[in-house]
Amino acid sequence: MSVSDRHKETITLQSHILGSEARQENATGTLSWILSALSISAKMIAASVRRARLDDVLGEVGNENVQGEAQQKLDVIANDILLRILAAREGVAIVASEENEEPVIIGEEDDDQKYCILFDPLDGSSNLDVCGGVGTIFSIMRNRSGLSAKDSLLQPGFEQVAAGYILYGSSTIFTLTVGDGVDMFVLDPAIGAFMRVETNLKIPQSNKSYSLNEGNRLSFPEGYKNYLHWAQSNGYSARYAGAMVADVHRILLKGGVFMYPPTVKAPVGKLRLMYEANPMAMLVEQAGGKAMCDSQMPIQKVQPTDIHQRVPVIMGSTAEVDKVLKFLQ
Ligand code: AHM
Numbered sequence: 001m002s003v004s005d006r007h008k009e010t011i012t013l014q015s016h017i018l019g020s021e022a023r024q025e026n027a028t029g030t031l032s033w034i035l036s037a038l039s040i041s042a043k044m045i046a047a048s049v050r051r052a053r054l055d056d057v058l059g060e061v062g063n064e065n066v067q068g069e070a071q072q073k074l075d076v077i078a079n080d081i082l083l084r085i086l087a088a089r090e091g092v093a094i095v096a097s098e099e100n101e102e103p104v105i106i107g108e109e110d111d112d113q114k115y116c117i118l119f120d121p122l123d124g125s126s127n128l129d130v131c132g133g134v135g136t137i138f139s140i141m142r143n144r145s146g147l148s149a150k151d152s153l154l155q156p157g158f159e160q161v162a163a164g165y166i167l168y169g170s171s172t173i174f175t176l177t178v179g180d181g182v183d184m185f186v187l188d189p190a191i192g193a194f195m196r197v198e199t200n201l202k203i204p205q206s207n208k209s210y211s212l213n214e215g216n217r218l219s220f221p222e223g224y225k226n227y228l229h230w231a232q233s234n235g236y237s238a239r240y241a242g243a244m245v246a247d248v249h250r251i252l253l254k255g256g257v258f259m260y261p262p263t264v265k266a267p268v269g270k271l272r273l274m275y276e277a278n279p280m281a282m283l284v285e286q287a288g289g290k291a292m293c294d295s296q297m298p299i300q301k302v303q304p305t306d307i308h309q310r311v312p313v314i315m316g317s318t319a320e321v322d323k324v325l326k327f328l329q
């Protein structure tokens with residue numbers, strides 16, 4: 001699609017969501033209502049991120065989150081915005097955040113018509129101090145009545161009905177899948193609306209580029225070390241923003257492979273299955289890519305046993321993921 005065609009199209013995220021709803025038989029509008037809450041939250045978080053150093057929003061709060069990591073002020077601001085806005089929406093049964101130990105039950109839990117929303121409110125927040133890209137990641141699943149909140153949430157990634165991220169970078173990007181491809185929107189600050197810039201986005205099938213924290217190389221399993229040796233002997237470039245949203249966003253547009261391997265310090269990797277790996281895996285697969293934990297296990301097939309569990313992550317262009325997997329067998 002050319003730039004002029006994009007401008008002619010002028011589809012906002014709101015009209016895109018309403019259009020998808022109209023194409024679904026038996027749609028009740030509940031999911032659209034939740035997606036619109038996420039869009040408002042994204043604009044509010046973007047406004048706070050943009051005021052870093054102007055307002056007192058940078059630095060640590062002095063608490064640790066459930067993962068034992070220092071919480072940044074903006075982590076807490078973003079978490080509060082999402083919890084407050086989602087809690088006020090009809091159709092939300094349970095909200096679970098990377099920042100909170102326990103899921104929050106909203107209203108009547110025992111209802112199959114409702115949805116559970118899991119999110120990482122501000123992924124990569126250590127980038128904030130240096131004006132680097134950060135993001136929000138979300139995953140939406142159906143509520144399962146008759147189960148406790150935690151048990152209702154413990155569904156494998158292939159059960160997600162929608163997933164997406166918001167990247168707060170040099171522009172604010174909203175990338176969304178509701179299970180029929182991937183669409184991308186950019187916030188137009190002049191009118192305060194997310195405008196569609198890509199529809200049915202496809203990830204390039206290959207690109208000689210890998211993205212991982214190479215500082216951990218000495219503690220990677222042998223297979224990853226061998227892959228890196230091979231990639232460096234074959235003209236690959238390294239690109240690592242240190243924020244999964246920024247790294248996977250680049251890979252969706254340009255191709256390549258993103259990894260967070262097991263390390264001695266983090267023996268099952270660092271990234272969280274439910275808040276980071278699953279939603280990003282759904283987006284990557286919906287864009288025609290591949291997302292694995294190891295040579296055998298697709299991320300979206302992992303049966304979760306804990307809402308905060310971590311998994312190794314290898315995702316991106318199918319051909320590039322397969323090259324890594326060959327070294328892990
Ligand atoms: P966070 O959710 O606490 O911000 O941590 C997740 C982030 C990812 O965005 C990123 O890929 C990874 O941690 C970077 O970790 P490292 O600094 O170990 O490379």
Ligand code: MG
Pocket residue numbers: 098120122123124276
């Ligand atoms: Mg995160």
